[in-house]
Amino acid sequence: MDILKSLGHPEEIFNLFKFKMGGCRTVMPKLDYESMSESLRTCYLYLNQTSRSFAAVIQALDGELRHAVCIFYLVLRALDTVEDDMTIPLDKKVPMLNDFHTFLYQKEWCFTESQEKDRQVLADFPTISVEFRNLAQEYRDVISDICHRMGVGMAEFLEKKVGSMKEWDLYCHFVAGLVGVGLSQLFSASQLEDPEVGRDTELANSMGLFLQKTNIIRDYLEDTQVGRAFWPEEAWSQFAGRLEDLAEPEKLDLALSCLNLLVTDALRHVPDVIAYLSRLRNQSVFNFCAIPQVMAIATLSSCYNNPMLFQGVVKIRKGQAVTLMMEATSMSAVQTIISQYSQEILQKVSQTDPSRDKTLHILALIEEKSAVSQSSLPSRTHHLSPMYLSAAMLLAALSWQYLSTTAEHGHI
Structure with a gap:
């Protein structure tokens, strides 16, 4: 149980409890999926499937930047999946990495032969690329340029x-x-x-x-x-x-x-x-x-x-x-x-x-x-009496157990 690992850190127990009770929304507000296109909803689904940590902070970004960074992440995740896949022969992988940025403008391009855990972002790349093409030109230029430079660099290190x-x-x-x-x-x-x-x-x-x-x-x-x-x-x-x-x-x-x-x-x-x-x-x-x-x-x-x-x-x-x-x-x-x-x-x-x-x-x-x-900042050390601390820990542990069995589990 996560809470047991933090028994010597009372501020962590407090924050775990606070996070579970809704504190997560201060850094990870809920998105309005209803207003999104089906392809964009799918992109956020892939984002959450491929990254727990980055998915949280990406979804908390303001305005249209959120979608741009989501697509940027998925494009690079697809590129990285090609690099990581040891089943793709080098004579096929090197051109794929060098040319990957061009696939962003090929509506039907996908790769269904990957054996990697994140292969879905390659198999369904048209869903990602269509949302890339829906982005404003200034975002597309950045994503395409970085994708190109990364692909060339990855290819360089494949054989050394x-x-x-x-x-x-x-x-x-x-x-x-x-x-x-x-x-x-x-x-x-x-x-x-x-x-x-x-x-x-x-x-x-x-x-x-x-x-x-x-x-x-x-x-x-x-x-x-x-x-x-x-x-x-x-x-x-x-x-x-x-x-x-x-x-x-x-x-x-x-x-x-x-x-x-x-x-x-x-x-x-x-x-x-x-x-x-x-x-x-x-x-x-x-x-x-x-x-x-x-x-x-x-x-x-x-x-x-x-x-x-x-x-x-x-x-x-x-x-x-x-x-x-x-x-x-x-x-x-x-x-x-x-x-x-x-x-x-x-x-x-x-x-x-x-x-x-x-x-x-x-x-x-x-x-x-x-x-x-330091005098102007709150201390991260909590000075609590042993009796109060024990009671707080017990209450937090019981509450955490109750919440874990009755509520949906969020991911960090």
């Missing part, structure tokens, strides 16, 4: 492994940094954000790289078990002969050194994340951008120096995720969250870790960039 740290940056740029660039251009095209948000591609790229690197770090075991290698060879070759060797118990100390090196590299994007978020003015766009970023730094804090990463997938608690979703709605709150998780990482830095100096340097820089007036 991620070697150097620079190549890691380049790979992450193609698969995620360009998403940040495209989203920023959509924000500006909608006029909900200033044109400068769309023009500053360096900060937008960092937003994507931070999320992608976090996912790559977290998914080490899952990826290596199916033969995928996304940790850069320049990093892991310092500690092991093969990437999968890091999972061997006798190599734990070396594995942790490699892990901490990569977490440190990911953390160098956080100052750019703070700079990017500080420019945003629309509340729905801010929530959309901030929530995944604070989840990422919470995940990195859980991963840093954690032996469990080489035995399974390290995840943040659901109560922790809900709390972050409900709190990350202002720049000052986001700065506080980032500061707190960077402090958590700081407490775990070993005296003997090879990356210690670099880690301490970037954490100090993050602390400087995230400095806010």
Whole structure:
């Protein structure tokens, strides 16, 4: 039960209960599906089927930007499904990736041979492409351009492994940094954000790289078990002969050194994340951008120096995720969250870790960039008497159990 994992965190139990009772609507308002065309409703169905986390924040965006970002996500999900499908031979896959952006204007194009879990977005691509063509020209131009650049980049990395740290940056740029660039251009095209948000591609790229690197770090075991290698060879070759060797118990100390090196590299994007978020003015766009970023730094804090990463997938608690979703709605709150998780990482830095100096340097820089007036912010620590806390926990647990068995289950 999710609530049991948060027993030592009373604010998480409170927020889980609050979220279940309707607090989710503050960040995930209900959409009016009745007013949508059948094809657009189907697109939102696919969105919810293929992404629980991004579906929530996409559907909370304001106005026509919501539909543009929904279609953008599905187009890139279809492209990504082609890249991930190991059953498609290279001589067929490479041209598909390079030409994928042209399929947006081919009414009947679809691909029914995929074996991937999200194959429906390819099999029913005409439903997605018709809604793409219904978008305003400025949105279509952005989506088509990013799709083209991503497809070319993905094709480039199909036949070569991620070697150097620079190549890691380049790979992450193609698969995620360009998403940040495209989203920023959509924000500006909608006029909900200033044109400068769309023009500053360096900060937008960092937003994507931070999320992608976090996912790559977290998914080490899952990826290596199916033969995928996304940790850069320049990093892991310092500690092991093969990437999968890091999972061997006798190599734990070396594995942790490699892990901490990569977490440190990911953390160098956080100052750019703070700079990017500080420019945003629309509340729905801010929530959309901030929530995944604070989840990422919470995940990195859980991963840093954690032996469990080489035995399974390290995840943040659901109560922790809900709390972050409900709190990350202002720049000052986001700065506080980032500061707190960077402090958590700081407490775990070993005296003997090879990356210690670099880690301490970037954490100090993050602390400087995230400095806010703590006295003006509500504390995330709750001082409750043991008797009150026990009663509150019991009440919350009983209420949660009742709600879980009588109400429809929402997804995060």
